Amino acid sequence: MLWGASLGALELRSEGGATRLRATFPYGAETELAAGRYEIIAARAFADRIERGEDIHLLAGHDFNRPLASRAAGTLQLRDTDAALEIEAEIDGGTSWARDFLAAHASGLIRGLSPGFRVHRGGERIERRAAGTLRTITRADLFEISTVTRPAYSQAQIEARAWETHQDRQPYRGPAYHLNRWRA
Numbered sequence: 001m002l003w004g005a006s007l008g009a010l011e012l013r014s015e016g017g018a019t020r021l022r023a024t025f026p027y028g029a030e031t032e033l034a035a036g037r038y039e040i041i042a043a044r045a046f047a048d049r050i051e052r053g054e055d056i057h058l059l060a061g062h063d064f065n066r067p068l069a070s071r072a073a074g075t076l077q078l079r080d081t082d083a084a085l086e087i088e089a090e091i092d093g094g095t096s097w098a099r100d101f102l103a104a105h106a107s108g109l110i111r112g113l114s115p116g117f118r119v120h121r122g123g124e125r126i127e128r129r130a131a132g133t134l135r136t137i138t139r140a141d142l143f144e145i146s147t148v149t150r151p152a153y154s155q156a157q158i159e160a161r162a163w164e165t166h167q168d169r170q171p172y173r174g175p176a177y178h179l180n181r182w183r184a
Helices: 047-051 096-106
Strands: 009-015 018-026 030-034 037-041 057-060 063-070 076-080 084-092 112-119 124-129 132-137 140-148
Touching: 018 112, 047 076, 047 140, 057 084, 057 096, 063 084, 063 096, 063 140, 084 096, 084 140
Parallel strands: 037 132, 057 140
Antiparallel strands: 009 018, 018 084, 030 037, 057 063, 076 084, 112 140, 124 132
């Protein structure tokens, strides 16, 4: 299975006992995964499983033993557009890994998004360039989206907003980090 990520923005908002997560995973961003190896995820590359309504998970660090939300549980909604994959999730802090994710995010340690996918046969275009190779993923099965410390795309960043219950306080806007992610 290949892992990839793209430019993304993530918003967290606590209301009552659950935390609402909203994220945007834009398509079409190019990144250098390794020296001379570039990659782009094309618009709607993940549409197949999303449109069929198949179960997809939001995970902590690509670990299926640490789920944060899923479509089957009704806690993850995905909307695939030409511009981006839009993600909405409700995270219940009832598990230790959900509390760990929320604490790590609040501390600025987790700032990236990364999808877990498998490329379809014929679902990629390879282009030779003077500076290396460009791989454009046009069709892939999306199995999960993970919160990670180092996303594969250098443009990937997370914006967080922790909303206070007191009306006199302004929302916290954490710093945005540009991170690189190693590829498994």
